[in-house]
C-alpha cells in the first residue's frame with residue numbers, strides 16, 4: 174500500500190504572511206486606484222470597457238501573498254509552485270573568483286529580500302518599474318551552486334560529494350548548452366510581471382561577474398482559477414504532484430533537507446535540486462485513448478484517483494500496488510509510472526517534486542515545444558532522483574511520450590539568517 178499524501182491546495186500557503194504596502198504605497202492613493210483599474214482591465218480585455226462590466230478584482234488575493242526571505246531553508250522549496258517561474262543559470266566571468274562570487278551573492282540576497290517584501294531593488298541600478306504597482310505576489314527567489322562553481326572559486330575541497338555528475342541514462346538526449354551552470358536562480362511568483370521584474374533585476378546585478386548560460390520559463394495554474402482546487406495538472410492533462418512528501422510527514426525534513434551536522438557543514442538546512450527539461454510528445458499523447466493514458470500513469474485522468482481504488486476512489490485514495498482486477502490483471506500495470514516511481518519499489522527513495530510546465534512555441538515539424546521543467550528536491554540525489562530515474566529508464570510506460578532534453582544538479586544552501594546572505598557559510602566559512 175503506498176503512503177498517500179492528500180493534495181496541496183493552490184490557495185494553501187502556510188508559510189506566507191500578508192505583505193506590507195511598501196511598493197504599492199509608492200503610487201499614492203490615486204495611483205493605487207489606477208492600478209486596481211488596470212488589473213480589472215487586464216483580466217477583462219480592453220481597458221475601460223471591462224471595468225464597467227465586471228466586478229473589481231480583489232487585488233489583495235494574489236498580490237498580497239508574501240514569503241519570508243530569511244529562515245532555516247531557502248524560499249521556493251516547500252511553498253506550492255507559483256503560477257509563473259523562471260529558471261536561470263550563470264557561469265562566472267573568466268576573471269571572477271571567490272571574492273567576486275561572494276559580492277554577487279550578497280547583492281543578489283539583498284535584492285531578493287527586497288523584492289520578496291514587495292519593495293524596489295536596493296541596488297545602484299534604477300528600478301525598471303515593471304512591478305511598481307504590484308504586491309509581492311508570493312515571489313520566491315532560490316539560489317544554487319553547480320559543480321563547476323567550486324573549481325572556478327578555488328573551493329573544490331568544499332564541494333559536496335552529492336554534486337557528483339548525475340549518471341547517464343539511456344533515454345537522455347541532453348543539450349549541454351541548456352544544462353548545468355556555475356550558479357542557478359529559481360524565481361516563482363503568482364504574477365507574471367512580478368516574476369519577470371525579479372528575473373531582470375537579478376540578471377542585471379550579475380553584470381560583469383557572471384553571464385547567462387541558459388534560461389527557461391514555466392507556468393502553473395493561477396491561484397483562484399478553479400472552484401475545485403485539486404493538485405494542479407500538467408500539459409498531458411494529468412493531476413501531477415499528488416503523492417509528494419508533505420511537510421507534516423515525520424520524515425519530510427530528513428528526505429528533503431540536509432541536517433545540521435550533515436556533510437558538508439555549510440549545507441545544513443540546504444537541499445539538492447535536480448532539474449530536467451522534459452519535452453512531452455503531445456501529438457502522440459493526445460492521439461492515445463484516455464483509458465490507455467490512464468494505464469500509462471496508473472491514475473484516472475479526470476480526478477487523479479488510483480486505478481486500484483475502484484469507481485468510488487478519489488485523488489486521496491491510497492495507491493494499492495497489489496490490487497488485481499476481476500480478470501486477475503494488476504489494477505496498476507507493471508510499467509505504470511506510479512508503480513515504477515513509488516518509494517516502496519525504490520528502496521524508499523523519495524523526492525519533493527515542484528515543477529513548472531513550459532511552452533516555447535512550435536518545432537519545425539509542427540509539434541509543440543512543450544513539457545515539464547521537472548524540479549526534484551532532496552537531501553541526497555543518490556537516495557532521491559537517481560535510483561528512481563534509473564528504474565524509469567528500465568521500463569516506464571510514460572517514456573515513449575517524453576524526451577529528457579536538459580539536465581542540471583545544484584547544491585542549494587540553507588536559508589540566510591538575518592543580516593546574512595545566501596551561501597555566506599560556504600564563501601566566507
Ligand SMILES: C=CC1=C(C)c2cc3[nH]c(cc4nc(cc5[nH]c(cc1n2)c(C)c5CCC(=O)O)C(CCC(=O)O)=C4C)c(C)c3C=C
Pocket residue numbers: 175407409411412413414415416417449451452453470472492510511514515516523524544545547558561562565575
Ligand atoms: C525521476 C523522477 C521522476 C521523473 C523524471 C518524472 C517525470 C514525470 N512524471 C509525470 C507525471 C506524473 N508523475 C506522477 C508521480 C510520480 N512521479 C515521480 C517521479 C518522477 N516523475 C514520483 C516519485 C511520483 C510519485 C509516486 C508515488 O509515490 O505514488 C504522477 C501521479 C500523481 C502524483 O503522485 O504526482 C503523474 C501524473 C510526467 C508527466 C513526467 C515527465 C514529463
Ligand SMILES: [Fe+2]
Pocket residue numbers: 510514
Ligand atoms: Fe512522475
